[in-house]
Amino acid sequence: MARGEVKASWRKPAGMLAILLLILVWVVLVASFSAEIGSLPILVQLVIYVVLGIVWIAPLKPLLLWMETGRWRMRRD
Known part of the structure; x- marks a missing residue:
C-alpha cells in the first residue's frame, strides 16, 4: 500500500446498515x-x-466506535 493511502473498510457500510435496521426495529x-x-x-x-425518541440513541455509541476502530469499547491505557 502506498504512503498515505487508506484501505477501505467494510465496517462503515455494515454499520450504516445496522443503524438503519436498528431504527426500523425501534419504529x-x-x-x-x-x-x-x-x-x-x-x-x-x-x-x-x-423518552422513546431518545433511548434508541444509546446503542449507537458502541456501534459508531466499532465502525471507526473495529473495537466495541475504548481502550483504558
Whole structure:
C-alpha cells in the first residue's frame, strides 16, 4: 500500500446498515404499542414519546466506535 493511502473498510457500510435496521426495529416496536400509549393522557404520551425518541440513541455509541476502530469499547491505557 502506498504512503498515505487508506484501505477501505467494510465496517462503515455494515454499520450504516445496522443503524438503519436498528431504527426500523425501534419504529416497529414503538408503533406496536401506539394503541396503548394513545389511550393515556396527552402529557404522559408526550413524556413517553420523548423518552422513546431518545433511548434508541444509546446503542449507537458502541456501534459508531466499532465502525471507526473495529473495537466495541475504548481502550483504558
